[in-house]
Amino acid sequence: MSPVTTTSLDRAVRTWLTQLDVERGVSAHTLSAYTRDSDRYLEHLAAHGVTDPLDVTEAHVAGFLAALRTGDDTHPPLAASSAARTLVAVRGLHKFLALEGITQHNPAEDVAPPTPPSRLPKAIRLDEVTRLIDAAGVGDGPVPLRDRALLELLYATGARISEIVGLDIDDLDLEVGAVRLLGKGNKERVVPVGSYATQAVQSWLVRGRPDLSSSGRAGPALFLNRRGARLSRQSAWAAITAAAERADLSGHVSPHTLRHSFATHLLEGGADVRVVQELLGHASVTTTQIYTMVTVQQLREVYAQSHPRAR
Template identity: 55%
Template structure:
């Protein structure tokens, strides 16, 4: 006699409930509660940890592990390998994604050790794989010029877009730094193209670290046009904000808004390569080094804590030189 669909569903639900109450599942739940209540992590971060640890639990269950106390270093390493290669249910992940999942796994095991759920930490010696270092992508100066010329400066929005793009390339600022610039962060000369005083802007980088960066004449002219002719119109639509760059409702421009401005300019300039705000930062650094700038100066302008971070741009310029050499030298091929 066959079972009714209701009984089958009820039995399945009961089995799922039992599975979810394994010691490992309870340990994971305890760690996730710690992230929310004691560490106060953002909802998106907790959701990401939850997904990663559910995948970890699923893998351990598949090899017969239902208790955090019986997990070994080999289990963690094999799980990391399965993340990279994929399994029957999941595709293989990138090096960066594997590293992200292992951050959650290592955090959980460390927490369980501290809370005496376990007596060892099998994940401590399992290091996330190092991502391959990718060279920053810069675009040629001719493409930068096409991009900067793209906005329609007959409108307030176009004047703003022009000012943002010029500012990004002139300062090499991160997009988060740009949208957080207030009017008072600009020197008076940065809003007056006729001023004989060099223009500068105060930027706040990672860790709220402050630095002063010069602003080029093209950017100064674009900012002056925007502040005088466009910003008042945009500001009238809002409730008042000290932000330099405003959105169409008169509030501070968001990161997403800045991305849309750049995408629109790329479309108008008919540039087919992928260009992000960070591409202009990369181009700023690369073009400075190609022009003979000292790497320590570029480091200061970019706000890098270590010159080693800036050093990667020298590899880009060296690669460019190599390509030119191969193309131009009769005995290079």
């Protein structure tokens, strides 16, 4: 039996892994993942006759990334996110070798990770929004009034759940029909509030909130829990989930669903994407434009189903 030959590239990888373990103290899970990734990388390079770190080129790294995505007889194809994670390990290896002077440059530095497919936001139809809000208001007492106002306001403004539960009464101007929201980076924006949400919030303030605020813990918070304190994100989420179950929309609805629906329905109604950007509080219109992809996809589906020569 011939002895296993250890190449200079093998030794370089083991040195890097030892440095991660001893000097940087990475977790056992991370070390195991990097070991697995580097072993596969070494196999790929060896198959192309590369056994010395000085011989590795950018083309070799790019080829390895392509091989990760296509798979082979022993490895299934990797998703873009998994391939990108493996590339992080390869980059870390070559960065270490360059810093240690083992190589003169990092051949992985300019290899771009694969772009994951866009995940289109999931909106629900207008009739489903109506069912959801109606289901939230079922029952007697202050809590159904609160939950209906909560959902009406979420859909009316496209606000994040954290922005809504963070509202104080003074943030609302129901006579004008507007609310002041505090978004990411403490950036304020003023968003219009329609008549349905205005009426629901007024009903909550007059007929519901006083019952829950009797404990004296309420302070200025708009939405309160059963103990009279500010409603938490978790409790708001639970209220939305319960309404979704009653509306037979389980599995389709989260707090962000109403935000997605707000944006999608505005664009479907002809709103300018930059107006929607301002309403959502997005720093860049690029973030908002994903909703235009949703509407285009819906147009394609309608076209495919309706046009006599579409198929």
